[in-house]
Amino acid sequence: xxxxxxPQQIEPKWQARWDADKLYRATIDPSRPKHYxxxxxxxxxxxxxxxxxxxxSPSDARARWMRMRGYNxxxxxxxxAFGLPAENAAIQRNIHPKTWTYANIEKMRTQMKxxxxxxxxxxxxxxxxxxxxxxxxxxxxxxxxxGLAYKQMATVDFCPHCNTTLAREQVxxxxxxxxxxxxxxxxxxxxQWFFRTTKYAEELQDHSQINWPERVxxxxxxxxxxxxxxxxxxxxxxxxxxxxxxxxxxTLWGATFMVLAPEHPLVEKLTSDxxxxxxxAYIDSxxxxxxxxxxxxxxxxxxxxTGGYAINPxxxxxxxxxxxxxxxxxxxxGAIMAVPAHDERDFAFARKFDLPVRVVIQPEGxxxxxxxxxxxxxxxxxxxxxxxxxxxxxxxxxAKVTAWLDEQGMGHYAVNYRLRDWLISRQRYWGAPIPIxxxxxxxxxxxxxxxxxxxxxxxxxxxxxxxxxLKFHAGFLNTTCPTCGGPAKRETDTMDTxxxxxxxxxxxxxxxxxxxxxxxxxxxxxxxxxxxTGGIEHxxxxxxxxxxxxxxxxxxxIWKDTEALRQPDQPSVANEPMLALFNQGxxxxxxxxxxxxxxSGTVEADRLNAASIRIVTDVVETTGANEVSGEITKxxxxxxxxxxxxxxxxxxxxxxxxxxxxxxxxxxxxxxxxHLDAEKMSKSKGNVVAPDQVVAKYGADTVRGYLxxxxxxxxxxxxxxxxxxxxxxxxxxxxxxxxxxxxxxSGEADEAAVKALRRKVHQTIQKVTDGLDSxxxxxxxxxxxxxxxxxxxxxxxxxxxxPAYAEAxxxxxxxxxxxxxxxxxxxWERTGHPYSIHTQQxxxxxxxxxxxxxITLVVQxxxxxxxxxxxxxxxxxxxxxxxxxxxxxxQRYFNGEPPSKVFYVPTRGMVNIVV
RNA sequence: GGGGCUGUGGCGGAACGGUAUACGCAGGUGACUUAAAAUCAUCGGCUGAAAAGCGUGUGGGUUCGAUUCCCACCAGCCCCACCA
Numbered sequence: 001x002x003x004x005x006x007p008q009q010i011e012p013k014w015q016a017r018w019d020a021d022k023l024y025r026a027t028i029d030p031s032r033p034k035h036y037x038x039x040x041x042x043x044x045x046x047x048x049x050x051x052x053x054x055x056x057s058p059s060d061a062r063a064r065w066m067r068m069r070g071y072n073x074x075x076x077x078x079x080x081a082f083g084l085p086a087e088n089a090a091i092q093r094n095i096h097p098k099t100w101t102y103a104n105i106e107k108m109r110t111q112m113k114x115x116x117x118x119x120x121x122x123x124x125x126x127x128x129x130x131x132x133x134x135x136x137x138x139x140x141x142x143x144x145x146x147g148l149a150y151k152q153m154a155t156v157d158f159c160p161h162c163n164t165t166l167a168r169e170q171v172x173x174x175x176x177x178x179x180x181x182x183x184x185x186x187x188x189x190x191x192q193w194f195f196r197t198t199k200y201a202e203e204l205q206d207h208s209q210i211n212w213p214e215r216v217x218x219x220x221x222x223x224x225x226x227x228x229x230x231x232x233x234x235x236x237x238x239x240x241x242x243x244x245x246x247x248x249x250x251t252l253w254g255a256t257f258m259v260l261a262p263e264h265p266l267v268e269k270l271t272s273d274x275x276x277x278x279x280x281a282y283i284d285s286x287x288x289x290x291x292x293x294x295x296x297x298x299x300x301x302x303x304x305x306t307g308g309y310a311i312n313p314x315x316x317x318x319x320x321x322x323x324x325x326x327x328x329x330x331x332x333x334g335a336i337m338a339v340p341a342h343d344e345r346d347f348a349f350a351r352k353f354d355l356p357v358r359v360v361i362q363p364e365g366x367x368x369x370x371x372x373x374x375x376x377x378x379x380x381x382x383x384x385x386x387x388x389x390x391x392x393x394x395x396x397x398x399a400k401v402t403a404w405l406d407e408q409g410m411g412h413y414a415v416n417y418r419l420r421d422w423l424i425s426r427q428r429y430w431g432a433p434i435p436i437x438x439x440x441x442x443x444x445x446x447x448x449x450x451x452x453x454x455x456x457x458x459x460x461x462x463x464x465x466x467x468x469x470l471k472f473h474a475g476f477l478n479t480t481c482p483t484c485g486g487p488a489k490r491e492t493d494t495m496d497t498x499x500x501x502x503x504x505x506x507x508x509x510x511x512x513x514x515x516x517x518x519x520x521x522x523x524x525x526x527x528x529x530x531x532x533t534g535g536i537e538h539x540x541x542x543x544x545x546x547x548x549x550x551x552x553x554x555x556x557x558i559w560k561d562t563e564a565l566r567q568p569d570q571p572s573v574a575n576e577p578m579l580a581l582f583n584q585g586x587x588x589x590x591x592x593x594x595x596x597x598x599x600s601g602t603v604e605a606d607r608l609n610a611a612s613i614r615i616v617t618d619v620v621e622t623t624g625a626n627e628v629s630g631e632i633t634k635x636x637x638x639x640x641x642x643x644x645x646x647x648x649x650x651x652x653x654x655x656x657x658x659x660x661x662x663x664x665x666x667x668x669x670x671x672x673x674x675h676l677d678a679e680k681m682s683k684s685k686g687n688v689v690a691p692d693q694v695v696a697k698y699g700a701d702t703v704r705g706y707l708x709x710x711x712x713x714x715x716x717x718x719x720x721x722x723x724x725x726x727x728x729x730x731x732x733x734x735x736x737x738x739x740x741x742x743x744x745x746s747g748e749a750d751e752a753a754v755k756a757l758r759r760k761v762h763q764t765i766q767k768v769t770d771g772l773d774s775x776x777x778x779x780x781x782x783x784x785x786x787x788x789x790x791x792x793x794x795x796x797x798x799x800x801x802x803p804a805y806a807e808a809x810x811x812x813x814x815x816x817x818x819x820x821x822x823x824x825x826x827x828w829e830r831t832g833h834p835y836s837i838h839t840q841q842x843x844x845x846x847x848x849x850x851x852x853x854x855i856t857l858v859v860q861x862x863x864x865x866x867x868x869x870x871x872x873x874x875x876x877x878x879x880x881x882x883x884x885x886x887x888x889x890x891q892r893y894f895n896g897e898p899p900s901k902v903f904y905v906p907t908r909g910m911v912n913i914v915v
Numbered sequence: 916g917g918g919g920c921u922g923u924g925g926c927g928g929a930a931c932g933g934u935a936u937a938c939g940c941a942g943g944u945g946a947c948u949u950a951a952a953a954u955c956a957u958c959g960g961c962u963g964a965a966a967a968g969c970g971u972g973u974g975g976g977u978u979c980g981a982u983u984c985c986c987a988c989c990a991g992c993c994c995c996a997c998c999a
Contacts, residue, residue, distance in 0.1 A: 248999085324997095540994085782938035
């Protein structure tokens with residue numbers, strides 16, 4: 001009886017050995033090309049979920065493959081360990097965030113080892129370690145020193161539940177909710193710390209030095225949101241400059257009023273005594289509105305006249321100045337010229353408040369009239385009512401007017417960005433403290449470098465409100481001023497955790513280094529990251545911040561040492577952190593099908609509370625006299641009327657939904673099934689796949705194999721508990737192939753069969769190599785399965801006794817090593833090879849061996865396949881054409897006429913005859 | 916409203932402009948079994964008895980040849996959004 005494949009025994013054994021041998025330790029080796037493979041580090045939430053497996057095991061496979069190809073591969077891992085959940089756990093369960101976080105890290109590190117990843121744990125970095133956040137604080141000080149960090153009173157997004165401010169990137173969705181907890185955010189005026197990301201707006205939208213997915217590049221470009229136009233300065237009647245930004249300076253003559261954001265500094269001065277009460281009331285109501293209400297695009301325009309006027313510099317027109325919340329303080333200058341004839345928002349506002357509409361662009365062959373216009377016109381045309389510019393066409397109007405404005409000193413060309421500075425202050429405990437001290441005499445004073453880190457105190461009292469306990473910790477709060485030595489208070493805000501994760505790829509280089517955030521020697525060898533992988537959700541957050549960080553570091557002079565040590569043929573480390581990026585998709589919950597249990601007209605769906613399901617009604621049968629007819633007309637809490645039998649209809653089914661006939665009598669239905677679409681995994685939906693359980697059942701190799709085979713990596717898809725059987729069978733077959741008793745086979749192996757086997761091996765090498773290269777893990781695994789199928793067949797022939805067969809087995813094991821590292825190592829040993837398979841060379845593809853002797857010549861007539869002929873692979877063009885033309889099944893398409901043209905495609909073994 | 920992505924069997928998915936549906940799941944049939952599971956063999960795009968025809972969301976185009984390239988449309992998903 002042959003031994004069975006038992007991953008539960010094999011996997012822990014090898015895991016322990018790899019660990020003990022430090023098989024995955026990566027150190028500087030100038031003799032080999034380096035490859036820095038990086039996968040986004042997890043937040044230590046407590047357990048690895050299937051999404052982590054999906055993100056990490058294919059990245060791991062690729063890193064392993066790069067190593068087998070001769071690269072010196074750095075593949076590190078760590079934890080983004082600061083953040084709110086730890087603090088919430090502390091409040092809810094009375095566990096210190098540190099205790100909670102480090103226990104979780106311990107657990108997750110073990111789980112990652114179970115997964116068979118080749119992470120180099122000697123390089124682990126944990127962002128909540130003082131030896132890590134010392135340098136996060138150090139970077140803050142460098143930014144402060146270089147004018148890239150500043151503190152300012154600002155209207156900011158604030159989550160009332162988390163009791164902290166949020167960056168713009170952390171406010172999500174139509175209802176503008178907190179990224180963490182889902183609570184709608186409110187606006188608050190607070191003094192907050194910012195990083196000057198806007199300084200890098202132009203650079204951040206340039207991706208020319210990196211190979212990143214188009215999708216991410218587009219999202220980042222849109223996020224930076226560049227628009228070209230002009231700044232134009234109006235004068236208020238009190239003589240103040242009132243500058244606006246416009247993308248359409250050519251419509252300046254059509255400005256019939258101006259609008260300021262409620263927060264605009266000139267509002268106060270412009271407001272007349274008569275209007276003062278009304279303006280104050282409006283501003284008050286605007287500030288009390290939620291962000292959702294205020295930014296609702298469908299909302300009717302609101303606003304109020306200030307009573308003040310400004311002078312349009314281009315024609316000295318006196319235009320009224322209004323205040324309205326459709327103008328946002330955060331974009332442009334917080335003030336606009338309103339051109340109702342050519343802007344739909346201004347148009348709506350003008351019509352509502354009965355303001356004049358003045359047409360200044362006339363389209364070809366049509367005459368627009370401001371009084372009768374029903375919507376703003378933003379098409380092409382010629383300028384009118386615009387003084388000397390009348391007759392200028394849209395093609396050149398903007399450029400001409402801009403140049404003229406500049407000449408006249410009224411305005412100038414301007415580029416405006418949507419990007420905002422990065423708000424990094426958080427009013428929470430579990431984060432890196434901002435290293436600033438406030439002194440009554442000296443103001444805000446940076447903590448000297450030699451006093452870093454500013455350590456987070458452990459002995460704190462957590463508030464049920466989430467308010468930062470640092471504000472009440474006397475020992476932390478009270479300090480002395482580094483400048484004058486007088487009494488001073490510490491900043492109690494901590495830094496956004498995105499700050500910690502903006503530079504973690506640098507800390508991996510030398511996690512214990514104490515002279516700088518990273519060792520320049522290591523940096524010069526390993527940087528930049530060659531291949532980064534992670535989810536798309538970070539496109540405008542982490543992936544933006546880390547690019548900003550790299551560029552800011554350059555301007556603070558931090559790359560100098562590294563750049564000096566760098567090999568000249570290596571790309572610069574100072575501009576972009578990650579040269580290539582790949583985004584994996586997401587694993588969804590399993591789509592479920594099942595019977596709905598019918599009892600006395602009551603539908604009970606298995607384990608459903610209130611889920612949207614599809615009832616397939618073509619299998620519905622009624623019993624008795626009742627007819628099911630009509631449509632679904634009504635659904636109350638527990639009642640569903642089915643009228644028209646449709647093939648499929650989506651209804652909501654509660655655990656006791658009643659199916660009634662048209663007369664309201666309960667009916668009995670047979671064979672009613674439900675279908676649940678795949679959805680995001682969540683505890684409340686009960687569709688979460690726990691990797692630990694699946695691994696215990698099938699082994700890590702099977703789970704890895706399944707995740708790589710089942711979907712395109714970039715797409716992801718629903719978990720399929722049935723589908724994993726395919727991988728179970730694959731690995732069992734491989735196991736049998738190597739460990740099973742060879743069937744007794746006498747006689748000489750057929751030479752052609754041996755050749756065919758070797759051909760298959762080399763075709764597989766090409767397929768698997770290409771797959772790994774292009775992140776096509778699914779097709780790579782498919783190739784390995786095909787080779788396995790070929791070997792199973794060869795095993796039943798005398799080929800099994802040839803050296804070619806043994807060689808095929810070892811090639812297959814080598815190719816499996818990146819995907820299923822445990823079984824590959826085990827079978828490598830059992831076939832008498834030296835430890836370890838993971839330090840072997842990747843098999844080399846030989847096109848000569850992969851070439852076929854015979855091919856199938858495909859014969860098409862007018863592009864349709866009409867015949868297939870087996871021919872020698874090296875057939876000449878003339879022979880192939882002649883053979884094709886002489887084929888009987890082809891000649892019947894000729895209808896007596898000779899073919900007009902014959903195409904031969906040698907690379908495809910194909911002839912196309914045109915008749 | 917703006918931008919982007921995706922549409923191929925019952926399902927996940929293959930296919931440098933050249934044999935559409937590789938590989939796998941589910942399913943059918945048969946073998947083994949008292950039986951089931953597992954395993955093995957075998958069959959599955961659709962219509963058709965067959966011959967043959969039709970097939971990659973829909974409609975056009977380019978081409979000897981289009982799932983692949985171009986245009987328009989439809990559907991679904993994602994990002995941004997009173998952005999001046």
